[in-house]
Amino acid sequence: MAKAPTVSLTLRLLRNGITAEGALKDDHGLEEIDSTAGRLFVGQSPAIPPSWAKFLAHYTPDGIVNLRTQSCSAAMLIDVGKEQKKRLFALCFGQGHHALDEDAIQRGFGLRVVLNSVSRGKLRTLDSASLDTTVMQRRVQASRDSDLSAFDLDANRNLLRLASGTPKSGDFAKALAGKDALHFRAAVDPDKLVEHCEKALKLYEATDYKTDFAFIDYVQPVGERVLTEELDTIVFQDLKAMVQGNPSDLHLAIPDILSPDAALEIGYFGTGLSPGPKTAYGELAIEDYVVELQKGDFGQIADMAALKGSHEIRVVADGEGDRSHKRKLYTCFVHEVTLRNNIYVLFDGQWFGVSKDYHKEIEDAYTALLKPAFRVKTTADNERALITELEGEANLISMDQTKVAPKGAANAALEPCDFLSQTKQLIHLKDGHSSAPLSHLWNQGVVSAEAFVSDEVFRKGFRAAAQKREKKFKKQGFAGLLPDGRTKPVPGDYTIVFGVMRHPYAASGQVGLPFFSKVALRAAAERISRMGFPVELHLIEKK
Template identity: 55%
Template sequence: MSLSVRLLRSGRTIDDSLRDGHELEERPSEAGRLFVGQAPAVPPTWFDFVSGFATGGLRRLVNQSCAAVLFLEVIPDDKRFAKRTVVLTFGTGHHSLDPDALERSFGLKVVLNAVARSNLRSLDIATLDATTFQKRIQASRDADLQGFGIDVDRDLLRLAAGSPKDNSFARSLAGKDALTLHTKTSPADVIEKCKTALKLHQATDYKVDFGFIDFISPVRQQDLLEQLDSLAFVELQELVKGHASDLHITLPDILSPEESAEVGYFGIGLKSGRKQVYTQIAIEDYVEELRAGQIAEIADMAELRGSHEIRVITDGEGDKKQRRKLYDCFVYELTYKSDTYVLFAGDWFVVDKAFHAAVENDFAKLVAKKPFVASTKTESEREFITELDAHKNLLNLDQVKLSPASAPGANLEPCDFLSTTKQFIHLKDGHSSAPISHLWNQGVVSAESFVRDEKFRIDLRKEVKKRQTRSKKAGFDAILPDGRSKPVPSEFTVVFGIMRDRYKKSGVISIPFFSKVSLRSVADRIQLMGFPVEVHLVEKL
């Protein structure tokens, strides 16, 4: 059978780990404490719609669910460790648990300690940026970590699944916060299964092949967590006032495309009455809900964390069974007392100092001392492009769409501006909602197409001639090779021009740490092709 196993956080009790109004009933148990529940039979939401097509109507159709939660005290064989409470859930029982009462990444740590790198079957990763990208990578059979193509510098590992080294423990394992075991078991040996899981959670074998997960490690000190939450709450208040911020929200779990649904925001201080319905979650919509409500009623992040939720809207109302804490959807990065912290999926993470220093050092090597433009008073990327269009040494190629011979219909942008000094300049307003990583990807794809594809070079030269004629400029086509001649990459420079405000505390112009992380591999790829790479930071005045 499949067992779903969770671990209570130290200091949490069984009674305070269940959600308020959970509706489960405790039953006598020979081991641990057992809670069960039977949901009432209700018609499916689509019943009225479907019955409208049935001649004479339909007989009553109902959905009915049941739930069980079993709490077991587990005493480790290793006396250095204290006893812990393990939670087994069945049916919809996990919906009755308070997520804050559970150990984060318990299942993931067990899997990484139990499964060899060559026996992985599935990985979920999140790439943190202004928009968080999440991916599930599945192999058709057990495969090595290298085959999953993850970037150990920038990808946060969220879930892992595979075949454990010890087949007596389980046939297969999958783990995130919860651990799922596919195993032969019975009430008589389930405690031993839980002991093994707890032992694996405490092990450090994962460091050999999966040590990269410690580049970003969870914060556990309560006083530090409270301080970080306070700083994030101030940032949210700044957003409500209309100021720019890198704080945003994203669902922490990968959803099936078939599960797309309308959602609403619920909690104290938010706009009351009938809820506005949204087709996706976005920080802009949440902030508007706060502005329309009474943000003053929210004392601090702890109160917001306990109250604010995103719920799926069903039949015009929020579905309490399909809800997530809004706090778990926050993504925010900050520097506090010389350390870099990231809030993601309801947890704060601290970035390893050596990793942080290496990333910052690599970024500093790419930053140009003299950007092509030092500053701008324009407020958007579109206005900035118009301003740069007046420069005689820059040719505007914005909105030019080209397709290599191998990818018809690709509609790639070669760059935003071509300079007389052979710079391919890619621009981005670094404070927009779109991630800076889009800019990096544009630079890579453009550089590869320019080097490898004859059709791309021929079409680029044609477009350059058209644009320079239209703008009454000359000489830009001459710096490009004809289509059949291969370019010498070292003669050209790929430039990433990023508009940014100075940081309020440090007064420097820079970009978010995880954007620097994602740039590392991109810069390496472009430089391996022979192009120099530069980052030009343009101050927004």
Template identity: 55%
Template structure:
């Protein structure tokens, strides 16, 4: 049989996790203690790791009722990161992560919001499946809303005036790019891709990202814009550090801590604070992340030795505590958990998930005007009504008011869909 008669191998559907990097080389993208090993690859630069079998953390408990189980159960994990460089539409480096590989990437090496913007550029407003959002108030409220089938943005009841959309998933308009997409910083895609075509696929993802097509259906995504200017970030960090110093000195501040991820129920663990300036010796464990505990630990230590936010960003970590010891494989930067809103040079900024965001001035003004409108003179200064029902009855006689009490409304009427699509 001739070579031309041999059927080409079929291309299977594969799930990939793509990250656009802000650095130019794999060496810059990987953490100093990444623990991966380089291996030859015909495409890109491949780094892998295979952990040895270890007993799971819960086996000791089971050993109390079945001693033999301690030597029988083992768990292990593997990681891989494939770095590929694209030349168009511009020169950039991508990291395609497998298993636990994403944990090996350095903080700040990944382009924030890449996956979200590619997803929203490809998924229509009525083809959404999941949305993660966060309300950045004094208590950060995060939620994940999942639809049982493709649904319109309206169904997710996102308050775009006060909630930051952080992740979205859905079915793309065109199936030739992917069968399904989900994105935050990383772009999780399920598509038919041959290994040798991965560079071309990354180039296409980058082209979609740079079109900013998401602004057509999801303009509210740009209500907050990532601050990339290092000088401005340093100025804002100084403001946040001053607030932290005020808390350590016993003062008050709106600065607080919040895990910037949605945690699964039952995943609660004890944590400890580590880094420069903390007291040496025995570490206290805490049941939850709280600014009060963090400040108390700083007060126990030598906070005066910490001169700026750069030291906190560089060394302060939150680690899961296991048997009184820090589990260094389960850690995150304290800085990524700081939440703070600041006014600086006439602009409004928010620090969340380790990034400063600039709040659009027009959007901020709109929210401010809406709030001040609530402080306006009430439409009814006083009433002789004896209860709420009596008061509602009195108001129904006014032609300038519409009573919706005990009235069922359907947000999916053509009228409301048309109105909301204009937002």
């Protein structure tokens, strides 16, 4: 009996109820051909010059470089199961995955199969994302199979996006990697392809992951279409408010880890956006998108369904968009919504619900940090205006924009804090509605506290800077609160204070923080507390 060939395949599960007709984009451009397994769609692109050929042509005598590139595409759609339990798989080759409708794909399929198949000690790669105004994506790749603990994943604040490793059993595959798609290397008998898909479906539906990876249940995909549409309506109203000049926590982020050399310029395309040559932007930013919406006719966009079906980001060259390099803009929205006392997060075109136990854990930690603010309300429009407002307070001295170099890093100047109080509070301030993420503020507090405790050079510079500020503002008694360089501070004598300016939420009328900012705050506060410093959060209402 001939041995089954070992092949590398990419498999996607389509959402429940999706048929072959609904699996492909309307403009997929592939041709269906006869197949003994499922339905097979193939395509061959014409030979064209590569994008860099024009540049090279400048250096040839006749200005011509005779080079051509072309690609192939194939997508095989395979039914698995019977009657009500029937599911459709897409086996993609080459560029075939671009033909699939993004809304038809079952999100997280590949990741779930990997976590149900790979033990914690056999991991090779983990991708994660921390959700904030700036989404921080992280990939840790081991040179050989390693334990989960070696990847330094903070399961309490990071959304696990992709995993790869060696499965516990070789019955299905020799190696697995998965996010939405499942990439696997296995010995597959071509006549038993459907059986292999059936195994993949069983692995997806299993619950083995709960043994070592139960934390992925902290944030679970929302499957109910009615709830998704209700959440989308809220996001659309927030976007509309931004177009009208009002603040919102809605922002944009590419949900994939990009290659370091992917320095592309992008433009915004779709109904209601201005026609003609497009402005090319060097990054994806909600502020730029809102500007484009304001320049166009936002009234043409009826609702989120219309936006989802029309708006795209494309690579732009000479004002023209490249239709072969595009992405639905909806997949770049990042937002958090509280609905009927539940927290939902939108990321990568998918709504996630935060588990009640996890939500309570974070809220309890947040409540413990929240203290009466040293300034309850302010009419300041931004952080700079608030600092100017506070400089007149007798019990505070401004350390804003004071740069102190830590030992061995003369050019890595740190800001010890924004204000030092007479009660030994090290106050760090941030406008919570600015484009910079609040996680920057939390990190500033961590780094400053670490340097204050451990770095003699930093302490000396901090005290010297305080003495200069006393002269500038004609105040006394502040520099003496700080130890000299050789004397270490007693952390318990000082308090690290995070002061955050925020508008009240429209629904509750209360000042608060986005949920994932609370998650990041808890992690930072735990680090600072381990050094011995008390930590407080002061919310300052912006009028």
